[in-house]
Amino acid sequence: MAERSPDDWVAQRRTDGAWELTRTTTAGHDRRLAHAVTDEDGAVWVSLDGEVVVVPGIELVRRRAVAAGSLEAPMPAQVTAVLVAPGDDVGEGATLVLLDAMKMELPLTAPRAARVTAVHCAVGDRVAPGRALVDLDHQASPA
Amino acid sequence: IHPGYGFLSERAELAAACVDAGLTFIGPPAEVIARMGSKLEARRLMEAAGVPCVPGARPADQSIDALRAAAAEVGYPLLVKASAGGGGKGMRTVDAPETLDLALGAARREAEAAFGDGTLYLERRLLRARHIEVQVIADAHGAVLHLAERECSLQRRHQKVIEEAPSPIVSPLLRRRLGAAAVAAARAADYRNAGTIEFLVEGEDDEARFYFLEMNTRLQVEHPVTELALGLDLVHLQLDVAAGLALGLRQDEVVPRGHALECRIYAESPERDFLPQAGPVLRYREPSGPGVRVDSGIREGDEITPDFDPLLAKLIVLAPSRALALARARQALADLVLLGLHTNVGYLRRALAHPDVQRGAFHTGWLAEHHDELTMSTPDLDDLAAVVAAAQRRLPAALQRSRASAAPPSVVEAADPWTALGAWRG
Numbered sequence: 001m002a003e004r005s006p007d008d009w010v011a012q013r014r015t016d017g018a019w020e021l022t023r024t025t026t027a028g029h030d031r032r033l034a035h036a037v038t039d040e041d042g043a044v045w046v047s048l049d050g051e052v053v054v055v056p057g058i059e060l061v062r063r064r065a066v067a068a069g070s071l072e073a074p075m076p077a078q079v080t081a082v083l084v085a086p087g088d089d090v091g092e093g094a095t096l097v098l099l100d101a102m103k104m105e106l107p108l109t110a111p112r113a114a115r116v117t118a119v120h121c122a123v124g125d126r127v128a129p130g131r132a133l134v135d136l137d138h139q140a141s142p143a
Numbered sequence: 144i145h146p147g148y149g150f151l152s153e154r155a156e157l158a159a160a161c162v163d164a165g166l167t168f169i170g171p172p173a174e175v176i177a178r179m180g181s182k183l184e185a186r187r188l189m190e191a192a193g194v195p196c197v198p199g200a201r202p203a204d205q206s207i208d209a210l211r212a213a214a215a216e217v218g219y220p221l222l223v224k225a226s227a228g229g230g231g232k233g234m235r236t237v238d239a240p241e242t243l244d245l246a247l248g249a250a251r252r253e254a255e256a257a258f259g260d261g262t263l264y265l266e267r268r269l270l271r272a273r274h275i276e277v278q279v280i281a282d283a284h285g286a287v288l289h290l291a292e293r294e295c296s297l298q299r300r301h302q303k304v305i306e307e308a309p310s311p312i313v314s315p316l317l318r319r320r321l322g323a324a325a326v327a328a329a330r331a332a333d334y335r336n337a338g339t340i341e342f343l344v345e346g347e348d349d350e351a352r353f354y355f356l357e358m359n360t361r362l363q364v365e366h367p368v369t370e371l372a373l374g375l376d377l378v379h380l381q382l383d384v385a386a387g388l389a390l391g392l393r394q395d396e397v398v399p400r401g402h403a404l405e406c407r408i409y410a411e412s413p414e415r416d417f418l419p420q421a422g423p424v425l426r427y428r429e430p431s432g433p434g435v436r437v438d439s440g441i442r443e444g445d446e447i448t449p450d451f452d453p454l455l456a457k458l459i460v461l462a463p464s465r466a467l468a469l470a471r472a473r474q475a476l477a478d479l480v481l482l483g484l485h486t487n488v489g490y491l492r493r494a495l496a497h498p499d500v501q502r503g504a505f506h507t508g509w510l511a512e513h514h515d516e517l518t519m520s521t522p523d524l525d526d527l528a529a530v531v532a533a534a535q536r537r538l539p540a541a542l543q544r545s546r547a548s549a550a551p552p553s554v555v556e557a558a559d560p561w562t563a564l565g566a567w568r569g
Contacts, residue, residue, distance in 0.1 A: 045425060050489070074415075
């Protein structure tokens with residue numbers, strides 16, 4: 001039995017924008033229904049019979065490779081507390097900044113023991129995903 | 144004015160302001176909202192009416208010392224709750240005395256931010272209990288009816304995720320007992336219009352023990368499961384009661400005509416500890432068919448922001464049996480298309496497919512216990528490659544890389560800001 005490869009599937013675009021995937025094998029016909037749409041970052045969102053997967057665009061992966069030690073906002077939020085200042089030594093798991101999103105409190109914590117080298121936010125700031133909030137130097141902390 | 148079920152719907156000030164302005168508030172009178180809105184007052188009223196309550200403490204002294212002493216009396220594990228709270232906000236679980244102070248501080252801050260009131264009370268946390276609530280409706284002519292129960296145990300951090308009616312563990316006798324307690328509670332509160340009495344239930348069927356948890360003086364998010372299961376229009380009944388009409392309904396006419404189930408679709412990423420999501424609704428297609436109802440707050444092209452509650456839509460199904468309702472819900476979730484931001488749809492489908500859920504064997508801690516199983520997904524990468532290739536006329540290198548590393552393509556490489564987030568409290 002031949003190994004399944006992406007080329008076995010034939011994709012046809014429907015008038016409502018969905019993709020109909022069909023394949024004929026020795027066992028019969030297969031049919032799947034999918035929706036695919038590209039977002040403004042070039043990532044492709046795919047829904048295949050209810051399962052959703054996001055395939056990031058190459059540019060997005062490159063842009064997200066941040067300088068080591070910079071903690072970013074993971075989603076749009078508002079800063080409600082800044083608990084550290086440059087020069088502070090923090091332990092692993094220490095809360096550095098408190099964010100508020102959808103009326104819930106999210107703590108941003110240090111992934112490893114480190115020294116705070118810079119703070120790029122203040123209470124009240126509305127931050128977008130990718131915005132650097134706190135810089136940490138993992139080498140500088142006393143282990 | 145119909146206040147819906149948002150934060151203003153349980154504000155006595157709104158009901159009173161309507162009266163002052165000569166408007167009809169569709170709900171109970173302001174003083175009833177005020178009394179039942181204070182969880183402490185509600186408990187006192189229920190105890191006086193002979194309705195069993197969850198063991199707890201309501202210290203008038205709100206200092207940390209007094210709360211610590213009260214906690215020692217209530218016993219662990221316990222819940223810290225906001226007196227003015229709802230929807231899981233201002234609530235914290237405390238397993239041992241060492242974590243009490245932290246929980247008190249966080250709950251108070253959250254309650255002050257959400258409700259403008261940081262008053263806290265404590266309740267023993269019953270283990271493996273079910274959250275079963277009873278819908279009540281009362282008219283201005285003295286009639287008080289119960290409209291059977293809803294099973295709401297599938298919750299995460301005290302936010303309901305999946306609800307159904309009737310409950311798989313409520314026997315006809317238990318339904319009569321729960322209904323009688325709910326009607327007694329509504330009468331004790333001088334209730335009018337639609338409301339819900341929430342109970343925690345230990346055990347099943349005739350032998351079950353239940354305890355009053357709280358009363359919601361408004362229509363609830365999950366009211367459609369009652370509507371579909373009983374063949375009633377609750378909002379229409381609310382309008383009738385507000386207009387002064389008598390409920391033309393007898394208690395013996397309240398009979399389930401099938402099994403209803405609701406899935407709440409949230410803008411959240413269960414794989415990332417349910418972090419709320421924001422983004423554009425790039426594509427949205429609702430499922431449809433016999434016994435499928437979608438109550439949605441979104442349209443294709445909408446931008447979902449963090450300024451609002453993450454509930455996007457409710458999918459409710461009705462079928463002749465519970466097994467068929469589960470199957471219908473799973474199919475409807477598979478037919479639903481929502482692209483552009485992450486949601487809990489996959490998580491919902493996995494929950495409905497789980498043998499425990501199929502058997503109706505769960506409790507309020509079940510979703511938390513099974514978190515890992517419910518957030519593991521294995522998309523078929525070959526099929527996906529075919530779709531993406533067709534859509535983009537190229538095979539993205541990212542998909543190649545993902546397949547090589549056997550990681551799902553949704554995982555972004557390089558420094559991952561999600562791992563920096565600590566335990567998210569929601």
